Amino acid sequence: MTLVDTPWFWIVVVAVVVAVAILVTGLLVARKRRISLDASRDAELERKPRGGGYTASGGIALAPGGTAEAEEEKPAEEKAEQPEPEAAEHPVEDRPEVDGQPGVGDDAAVPRDSEQRTMRDVKLPEPETEEPAEAAEPEPREEIAPASGRLERLRGRLAKSRSMFGQSLLGLLGAGDLDEDSWQDVEDTLLVADLGAATTTHIVERLRDELARRTVRTSAEARAVLHEVLTAELSTDGHRAVRALPHTVDGAKQPAVVLVAGVNGTGKTTTTGKLARVLVAQGSSVVLGAADTFRAAAADQLQTWAERVGAEVVRGKEGADPAAVAFDAVKRGIDAGVDAVLVDTAGRLHTKTGLMDELGKVKRVVEKQAKVDEVLLVLDATTGQNGLAQARVFSEVIDVTGIVLTKLDGTAKGGIVFQVQRELGVPVKLVGLGEGPDDLAPFEPGAFVDALLG
Numbered sequence: 179m180t181l182v183d184t185p186w187f188w189i190v191v192v193a194v195v196v197a198v199a200i201l202v203t204g205l206l207v208a209r210k211r212r213i214s215l216d217a218s219r220d221a222e223l224e225r226k227p228r229g230g231g232y233t234a235s236g237g238i239a240l241a242p243g244g245t246a247e248a249e250e251e252k253p254a255e256e257k258a259e260q261p262e263p264e265a266a267e268h269p270v271e272d273r274p275e276v277d278g279q280p281g282v283g284d285d286a287a288v289p290r291d292s293e294q295r296t297m298r299d300v301k302l303p304e305p306e307t308e309e310p311a312e313a314a315e316p317e318p319r320e321e322i323a324p325a326s327g328r329l330e331r332l333r334g335r336l337a338k339s340r341s342m343f344g345q346s347l348l349g350l351l352g353a354g355d356l357d358e359d360s361w362q363d364v365e366d367t368l369l370v371a372d373l374g375a376a377t378t379t380h381i382v383e384r385l386r387d388e389l390a391r392r393t394v395r396t397s398a399e400a401r402a403v404l405h406e407v408l409t410a411e412l413s414t415d416g417h418r419a420v421r422a423l424p425h426t427v428d429g430a431k432q433p434a435v436v437l438v439a440g441v442n443g444t445g446k447t448t449t450t451g452k453l454a455r456v457l458v459a460q461g462s463s464v465v466l467g468a469a470d471t472f473r474a475a476a477a478d479q480l481q482t483w484a485e486r487v488g489a490e491v492v493r494g495k496e497g498a499d500p501a502a503v504a505f506d507a508v509k510r511g512i513d514a515g516v517d518a519v520l521v522d523t524a525g526r527l528h529t530k531t532g533l534m535d536e537l538g539k540v541k542r543v544v545e546k547q548a549k550v551d552e553v554l555l556v557l558d559a560t561t562g563q564n565g566l567a568q569a570r571v572f573s574e575v576i577d578v579t580g581i582v583l584t585k586l587d588g589t590a591k592g593g594i595v596f597q598v599q600r601e602l603g604v605p606v607k608l609v610g611l612g613e614g615p616d617d618l619a620p621f622e623p624g625a626f627v628d629a630l631l632g
């Protein structure tokens with residue numbers, strides 16, 4: 179009989195199998211318990227905010243998403259007034275761009291922690307109210323001082339020239355017999371007052387002749403001689419009337435067309451406005467053409483002048499062709515049947531040849547529909563010899579028919595009047611004696627000399 183055949187062998191085998199089974203089961207149970215512990219720790223981490231304690235380099239804190247918590251923090255009254263969700267979304271263009279942040283992606287929206295707009299903050303536009311009927315009524319027209327006798331009324335404005343020129347001459351001539359030194363002083367006085375060499379020589383010769391021929395004993399007699407000589411020096415063959423009244427062409431009324439030209443700043447726009455006032459005061463209807471498209475404010479300035487007297491203005495866009503504006507103004511004047519069209523032209527430096535060509539073009543274009551009746555050259559009396567040089571250039575380009583000498587109130591060199599007229603052979607028609615609307619006077623030699631001598 180072998181060991182296998184014995185019962186004790188099988189009892190030992192069964193016992194070993196059972197023991198191994200118990201051991202394996204125990205090991206499995208122990209492993210399962212260890213995994214459960216690890217899972218609970220992970221779950222604990224999972225409950226912490228993602229990225230909690232982590233700060234990115236750009237300063238962006240990683241925090242749980244969602245908007246519910248933020249909304250709960252707002253006051254109840256604000257919450258109640260929150261608009262519907264779609265209205266609450268701020269369009270990109272609504273983002274207040276004060277922080278320099280880019281408006282891209284999520285960042286294009288207003289940050290949710292920024293100040294919220296509420297209904298209370300929204301300002302509704304005020305409904306547009308109709309202007310009261312009386313406001314639409316035209317401004318009452320200004321009273322315009324009569325043009326006649328203006329030079330006498332404004333004579334005080336020539337005070338600077340009077341003391342420098344008139345009073346000095348009277349002092350010299352009224353002193354009795356004049357020696358060569360005294361005559362030299364007379365000459366110097368005339369030159370300083372801007373009469374120019376040729377005019378000065380001519381006046382001194384005339385004075386010497388007259389004083390030698392007559393017996394002058396009193397200062398009143400000396401004044402009379404001086405008055406006579408100076409007035410005669412200012413006489414001209416050209417007539418001083420400004421051609422600003424309408425005339426008839428082929429049986430139809432045609433407005434007078436007046437071009438006002440000159441270097442910038444001489445007072446063209448002001449003179450155009452002042453002249454319009456004179457014409458309106460005398461019963462004429464006027465259209466003003468704002469052909470100074472170079473200086474933007476010039477058209478506004480002219481418009482203001484026009485509104486004050488109830489005249490119409492034709493203006494173009496800034497930088498428009500001045501010739502086109504002048505053409506339109508004259509056309510408007512003809513169509514409306516007015517008495518005069520005054521065209522204020524651009525006044526830029528005469529040294530720019532192209533600009534002088536432009537002035538010539540303005541005249542040519544205007545003359546396609548109406549003759550230019552008057553070309554007034556505006557000269558600033560305070561600029562002396564430079565003003566005269568300007569005048570020469572202008573008269574080569576356009577036929578100047580009259581001179582307006584402005585700012586005579588601000589200069590001691592009123593003698594420029596004599597020189598301008600002599601050198602250009604064109605009469606001084608108007609003088610500007612101030613910035614006021616009625617400070618434009620017709621030029622009358624006798625009254626002018628009277629004002630100079632005091």
Ligand SMILES: Nc1nc2c(ncn2[C@@H]2O[C@H](COP(=O)(O)OP(=O)(O)OP(=O)(O)O)[C@@H](O)[C@H]2O)c(=O)[nH]1
Pocket residue numbers: 440441442443444445446447448449470473476524525526584585586587588609610611612613617
């Ligand atoms: N004191 C004085 N100032 C004047 C007279 N005429 C014009 N002015 C002033 O001169 C300045 C220039 O006048 P404007 O009429 O604008 O001159 P403008 O020639 O049209 O000038 P631009 O449009 O630049 O070409 C303004 O301040 C006027 O008030 C005058 O007779 N006396």
